[in-house]
Amino acid sequence: MVRIGFVGTGGIANHHLEQLGKVEGAQVVALCDVVEARAQEAAGKFGGKACTDYRRMIDEVAMDALYVCIPPFAHSDAETLAAQKGIHLFVEKPVVLDLALGLKINEEIRKAGVMSSVGYSLRYTPAAEAMRRFLQGKTIAMVTGNRWGGVPGTPWWRVMAQSGGQLVEQTTHQVDLMRYLAGEIVEVYARYAQRVIGDLENATIPDAQVATFQFASGAVGSITTSCAMTKGGGQSDVTVTLRDVWVRYGREVTVSPAGAASIPVSAEPMPNIDASFVQAIQTGDRSLIRSSYEDGLKSAAVCIAANESAETGRPVRPWVG
Structure with a gap:
């Protein structure tokens, strides 16, 4: 079972959550949003623990992968904290507004050796x-x-x-x-x-x-x-x-x-971006991911x-x- 957390539960996150519900072996375990009611609504619909503090969620909830689905200006340290804990990352586009921050995140992902995917569907x-x-x-x-x-x-x-x-x-x-x-x-x-x-x-x-x-x-x-x-x-x-x-x-x-x-x-329908990410984690086959964080950063x-x-x-x- 691939245990998945979410930072951000807005419109694009809901799309990914709906797709993950169709993927065998994917389980949503935690959902974080700055708007508590939105996190609770998503948790009620898709399962998992509702949170408002992503740092605490990453630290306390056991997960294999983290989706970061937040506005461009809101990127900070969620990706680096997850990578440092060995958590695989799915980051919605655009990955950053600040290239320097993106380069820092990319280096942390590289050092950690975790898989990463960007939402270029x-x-x-x-x-x-x-x-x-x-x-x-x-x-x-x-x-x-x-x-x-x-x-x-x-x-x-x-x-x-x-x-x-x-x-x-x-x-x-x-x-x-x-x-x-x-x-x-x-x-x-x-x-x-x-x-x-x-x-x-x-x-x-x-x-x-x-x-x-x-x-x-x-x-x-x-x-x-x-x-x-x-x-x-x-x-x-x-x-x-x-x-x-x-x-x-x-x-x-x-x-x-x-x-x-x-x-x-x-x-023939191809595996969608969410199914491909989960399958990559399950099998260890990085070739299933068509845009890594580094590629998305480019x-x-x-x-x-x-x-x-x-x-x-x-x-x-x-x-x-």
Whole structure:
């Protein structure tokens, strides 16, 4: 039995808890939240002890794994305390706003030798796996990504100092997929603007963000993201351009021109990110985890570098390990 604790019991934590309820051998033993009623509600629904002090929970409750599902600004020492006790870690994206803190956590995880996983769920889709297989050994010219949506209702999300903005908090999924498909991003240049959401209370985030990327392979790329669709709607995609063909990840894999390439996507469901994490712990097979903390930190570092570039007006080289 894999005994699991949670720090944070908000929306994304509830999603993971529901998925873990379907995983054989997973048992939730403790749930911590700064809002006691929320912790108690989650414990009543999913089992385990309700807590409000994560340090005490990590110290006192026997567990094999800890999920850290908290807002970007709230990361502190939960990960390092868990790693030092030999507890495996699942950390929701983005793993940090402060790269220095992320590097410290990463070093503690490395020293402890525990397994770690980051919530980049797109890596676990059949479409992403099919695209990655297709692209292996091929020369990529360009990678572009887009994510256009609205402003979530969570108050901290619209505060730049707390969320890091849409690119850091949300569109990091598309940035991570770009890295997963095309390799490391070694230079970032970004421009941001707030054009249409200035009337929203406490909105200090940009509503339009554009960044260009240089990949280690020599390929170039770009990402655009906007939270201007305040009444709903939007889209997201990642497109990879090769010679004579482009391939797009969206709701399905699209190839243009039609028939220019064959990319078979398995109809068999893949183990989801939570099942894969639990199975990795059960078997000791780290290859089941598609984004370790270190890998997830590299995706966060690209987005943090974009924020720095937008602020300074200069290209920035992100941390790549």
